[in-house]
Amino acid sequence: MDRQSAVAQLRGAVVRYVRDFAAHERRWCVGLSGGPDSLALAAVAATVMPTTALIVDHRLQPGSDAVASTAREQAIAVGCVGAEVLHVDVGTAGGPEAAARSARYRALGDARAGAQVLLAHTLDDQAETVLLGLGRGSGARSIAGMRPYDPPWCRPLLGVRRDLTRRACIELGLTPWQDPHNADPRFTRVRLRTEVLPLLEQVLGGGVAEALARTATALREDNDTLDAMASDALAELGADGVLDVLPIAAVSPLPAAVRRRVVRGWLLAGGAVGLNEVQIRAVDDLIIAWRGQGGVAVPSERPHERLFAGRSNELLTLYREPV
Structure with a gap:
């Protein structure tokens, strides 16, 4: 051949x-x-x-x-x-x-x-x-x-x-x-x-598909590093990130890219699914741009309930409501 x-x-x-x-x-x-x-x-x-x-x-x-x-x-x-x-x-x-x-x-x-x-x-x-x-x-x-x-x-x-x-x-x-x-x-x-x-x-002038694929590879490598840092941060807060609450004081000093990944990991561990960037940033605003706003709805793995992330004093909390 x-x-x-x-x-x-x-x-x-x-x-x-x-x-x-x-x-x-x-x-x-x-x-x-x-x-x-x-x-x-x-x-x-x-x-x-x-x-x-x-x-x-x-x-x-x-x-x-x-x-x-x-x-x-x-x-x-x-x-x-x-x-x-x-x-x-x-x-x-x-x-x-x-x-x-x-x-x-x-x-x-x-x-x-x-x-x-x-x-x-x-x-x-x-x-x-x-x-x-x-x-x-x-x-x-x-x-x-x-x-x-x-x-x-x-x-x-x-x-x-x-x-x-x-x-x-x-x-x-x-x-x-x-x-x-x-x-x-x-x-x-x-x-x-x-x-x-x-x-x-x-x-x-050509080469766009290859350039986009290279961009994906570079971002994936960066993401893997940041995800590992967020996983370590969650592990320090609790058992592999499975937490009922997320302490504001512990996560607010983290770099923004790591903090949002901590938020994402915490939400997923609490039963969220299919999260998008808008939802993650809205929950992150409960940490860094708190002005008394209400809870943020996120998709739930349970079809008959609505899942919310909210802030209570110096804690992020998850709560559920029936559909």
């Missing part, structure tokens, strides 16, 4: 990933949609380690069962040791993209049987994620993008451009499924992919 072939380059990326993150693994799964990215990944992964393909049928389009069946056949043909179709029901929470993503991850998590799951996100997907975070003002955690290794999720192609997976499919004689949703301008990511990123590439 030509060393410069697309297949060889993809296999090299997967082998390096095993060396850096998965040397202890003896089997893994791959999330397979039937599209070019996941199909190329399945074909290459199967040459590196025993691989089971997990195909999620979202049942959102006519003929989705046939697409899933074809993907299953292709997975076996490229050398996967097994292939399973997972039928899911997609809800509506958070919009169609978020709801489909939640259903997909839940199904993959249930079916992986203890194995790590390879996901075919590429450098282009990472660049789109960074742009989404920037546009929504979601804070450094969002702009830091997707992690290459976030057990059980593994992303060995984050350093690979999307075009390489297409070329790999051609070399392997594979016909991937072309999801019509990937060309539908109703979806934010599609417009980023087809309008915003090409314009940025044109205006800035």
